[in-house]
Amino acid sequence: MPENQRQAGSEQVLPPGLYLVATPIGNLEDITLRALRVLRSVERIACEDTRQTQKLLNYYGIATATLSLHEHNEAGRTSELIADLLGGARIAVVSDAGIPGISDPGIFLTRAAITAEIPVSVIPGANAALTALVASGLNTERFFFLGFLPPKTTARRSDLEKVKAGINQPTTLIFYEAPHRIVETLGDIERVWGADCKVVIARELTKIHEEFLRGTVAEVREALSQRDRIRGEMVLLVEAVPQIGEDARNDIGVQQRIQQLRDTQGLDEMEALKRIARERGVSKSEVYRQLQRERAPK
Numbered sequence: 001m002p003e004n005q006r007q008a009g010s011e012q013v014l015p016p017g018l019y020l021v022a023t024p025i026g027n028l029e030d031i032t033l034r035a036l037r038v039l040r041s042v043e044r045i046a047c048e049d050t051r052q053t054q055k056l057l058n059y060y061g062i063a064t065a066t067l068s069l070h071e072h073n074e075a076g077r078t079s080e081l082i083a084d085l086l087g088g089a090r091i092a093v094v095s096d097a098g099i100p101g102i103s104d105p106g107i108f109l110t111r112a113a114i115t116a117e118i119p120v121s122v123i124p125g126a127n128a129a130l131t132a133l134v135a136s137g138l139n140t141e142r143f144f145f146l147g148f149l150p151p152k153t154t155a156r157r158s159d160l161e162k163v164k165a166g167i168n169q170p171t172t173l174i175f176y177e178a179p180h181r182i183v184e185t186l187g188d189i190e191r192v193w194g195a196d197c198k199v200v201i202a203r204e205l206t207k208i209h210e211e212f213l214r215g216t217v218a219e220v221r222e223a224l225s226q227r228d229r230i231r232g233e234m235v236l237l238v239e240a241v242p243q244i245g246e247d248a249r250n251d252i253g254v255q256q257r258i259q260q261l262r263d264t265q266g267l268d269e270m271e272a273l274k275r276i277a278r279e280r281g282v283s284k285s286e287v288y289r290q291l292q293r294e295r296a297p298k
């Protein structure tokens with residue numbers, strides 16, 4: 001019977017092959033029974049950082065041998081591991097946290113195993129992007145995971161502009177970001193998407209100091225700037241809505257623009273009136289008067 005159809009807790013011997021195993025993103029209890037069984041049963045565990053994985057293995061009393069597999073040795077290590085796998089070995093791959101291959105090493109070896117027709121199984125589990133998304137309160141119907149943005153400002157802004165140009169439906173953007181760059185990145189989001197764009201920062205997920213910061217990008221940036229020190233791992237989520245050109249925005253009636261803002265950004269009428277006033281550079285009462293004229297029976 002294939003490994004994936006076996007009963008939970010099966011005592012059967014683990015078949016040869018490559019096992020991509022998800023590990024916790026903070027809380028050591030966030031690991032599946034199957035992941036623990038696989039880590040115990042394989043001959044070797046290829047780890048992004050053996051010291052990091054050893055803490056997890058010690059916690060669960062797992063004595064399996066480890067070896068390193070990181071971005072600097074993945075190419076070389078792959079030929080060695082593929083030779084073992086072809087000889088019938090069972091090898092697990094783990095990263096420091098979450099699912100290997102997601103902004104982490106593992107994909108190079110996985111592709112080589114597929115090419116060599118070695119069975120590849122994945123043992124699912126914790127992932128920072130999806131954990132943050134479901135608790136963010138933002139749109140989960142349509143989301144776009146972009147990993148880390150480039151560290152250099154020009155490249156980062158250019159990436160954000162390209163993403164914005166491609167958004168034609170409300171979409172949640174998910175980024176990984178380092179604490180020392182988050183304020184700068186929020187500044188770029190504000191520049192590209194506007195100060196009212198909604199964002200969520202999910203910090204230290206599953207850990208003691210787990211925290212969610214929700215608000216407009218301007219509010220969240222301000223809140224973080226007030227802190228003496230910004231620490232911890234974080235996921236940045238952005239509510240991206242299709243942008244309509246300035247001309248098109250100003251050409252349509254106030255009623256129609258309110259409906260657009262309601263549909264795409266969930267704004268109520270008052271919020272939409274404020275937004276339209278800002279967009280058109282006029283006062284809110286002027287926009288309101290225009291709305292009354294549009295609504296007046298002809």
Ligand code: SAM
Nearest residue numbers: 025098099103127128176177204205233234235
């Ligand atoms: N493979 C991992 C996964 O499946 O989520 C991601 C690895 S990536 C190198 C590490 C980044 O993920 C961190 O810089 C941070 O952006 C995010 N991350 C990982 N653990 C997190 C946590 N507990 N809370 C918030 N973000 C986390």
